[in-house]
Amino acid sequence: MKDTLRLGVDLGGTKTEAVVLRVTGDEPEILAKHRVPTERDRGYDHVVQTVASAIDAVTAAAGLAEPPPIGVGMPGAITRAGLIKNSNTTCLNGRPFRADLTARVGRPIAFDNDANCFALAEAVFGAGRGAEVVFGVIMGTGVGGGVVVRGRAWSGLQGIAGEWGHIPLEPRDGEPCYCGRRGCVETMLSGPSIERAHERRTGERRALRELAPDDPTLEAAVEIFGRALAIVIDVLDPSIVVLGGGVSNVAAFTERGPAAVARWVFNDELQTPIVKHAIGDSAGVLGAAMLTRV
Ligand SMILES: [Zn+2]
The missing domain is CATH 3.30.420.40 (ATPase, nucleotide binding domain)
Known part of the structure; x- marks a missing residue:
């Protein structure tokens, strides 16, 4: 070969x-x-x-x-x-x-x-191997994403393809985002933003990994994940979604995320596999x- x-x-x-x-x-x-x-x-x-x-x-x-x-x-x-x-x-x-x-x-x-690059690695060598269209999600200190079509990264006309982290979910009342708007997905699903939401709700400062699987803050984050990712799937309808970044290691997103997406996607069922990354750092x-x- x-x-x-x-x-x-x-x-x-x-x-x-x-x-x-x-x-x-x-x-x-x-x-x-x-x-x-x-x-x-x-x-x-x-x-x-x-x-x-x-x-x-x-x-x-x-x-x-x-x-x-x-x-x-x-x-x-x-x-x-x-x-x-x-x-x-x-x-x-x-x-x-x-x-x-x-x-x-x-x-x-x-x-x-x-x-x-994350999406391309997963599409060629990892969890998205063999899939025609891969949407790679990064959820960590920020929220980003990448699109790979038939083994090639698709950057888009303006280089912003896959940037679901700046979909404005709560443009009036949401937290300010560094991009200048309010209520972007990143201000609700990044690790630091989930920890801030937990502190607002309980008055306690906790690391994301310390939250119990059924913690209401995490439940709310999974629901937001479902709404936001359903928008991506409505537009792109990828063959698979691969999750990466530190927040994606929280089991709630892979375990209950697909059901949350299914509640919002424009289809009577969700066929799209939503899986954890196969390649590490x-x-x-x-x-x-x-x-x-x-
Ligand atoms: Zn933003």
Whole structure:
């Protein structure tokens, strides 16, 4: 079976990870891995340098003279003018990161946001393997999502495909969102927002993982999850939904989430499988590597 080498970089807020991958059919094998702190507080030039050095280091660690095709996944999107927007590594926002990194590395680089990379990794190697359309959900400190169609990440015309975290569910009375609106899904389903809702209801500050499975705060969050994800399914009707991120590890979402979605979806039944991710922390970097598929 034909095998190919690829290089993936996951540029995160705190750490940057690079791998060289050998892919045989649908099986990934990590040949080398390099992980360094992103140190985004040291500014834009430092982050460009960190990513470029990680590419060099992992190439050398894999025993290669030249890097194989490179894909980079990171939070945020790239505007039509080639500038980064909506990244939580804020020193990148408004800067031509892709062009600067490409110039520094001296070869073409495929880019996409981290949610699309997660969805792509799960679609190619994980829980969505073989599915035609995969919607990958990230629920953690924020809420995001990515769309993969027939093994390719679908970013959309404006790079916002899959951004269900900013569907305004409660635009009048909801909590303010960093995007400038109120009551976005992210302000109701991110880990910190569920913990805040619990504190408002009970006066007690508790970590999400400490909540009992039948805690009313969690029940309410699962119901919101159902309303929000039903909107996505009404529009996209994906073959499968794969859940990732720390909040998705709370069993209530996989156990009672599908029934909550079924109550709101525009169909008399919900056929869509809603499953937990199959790949752990390395989904971002595996997906980034697979952006280089042509
Ligand atoms: Zn928002």
